[in-house]
Amino acid sequence: MTKAERIRRFYYENPNSKLADSYQALKEYDISESHIKVTLSRDRKNGVCDTNYDYTQYFESTKAKEELTEWKRDVRKDLVEQLLQANANETDSNQIRLNAKTINQLLVEI
Structure with missing residues (x-):
């Protein structure tokens, strides 16, 4: 601190x-x-x-930003899980590559 x-x-x-x-x-x-x-x-x-x-407003806005960031992280994790499940059932190599690229982008943001 x-x-x-x-x-x-x-x-x-x-x-x-x-x-x-x-x-x-x-x-x-x-x-x-x-x-x-x-x-x-x-x-x-x-x-x-x-x-x-x-400083009430400062700390409340900081807390709200942290909560939003945490929510976004959770959503991205859920999307990664969905894409991984989709890749398990996918047979088209182009779609698998596209899903892998999207997964990598989401993991960078997490």
Whole structure:
């Protein structure tokens, strides 16, 4: 976990914390007070958090992206299984080659 991610996680879990509180909690990870200020300022300017340093939206969108990626991976795995079953029964060599090519493409994406 990067220093910026640790800072974001701290403010997500402790939304009403002050800078001094965050510094005390994060200094064990070798994060300076100035690094905390810079990260918070940069995140606020980039819209990662709001003016109260609320990272709820950031972590919810990150979780949603991870769930979507996992769902896509599951769908691709199912497609690979279907193509493997189709190849077991297929007699046309061109179709087998086409299925193998599609399987390889899906495996790269997984």
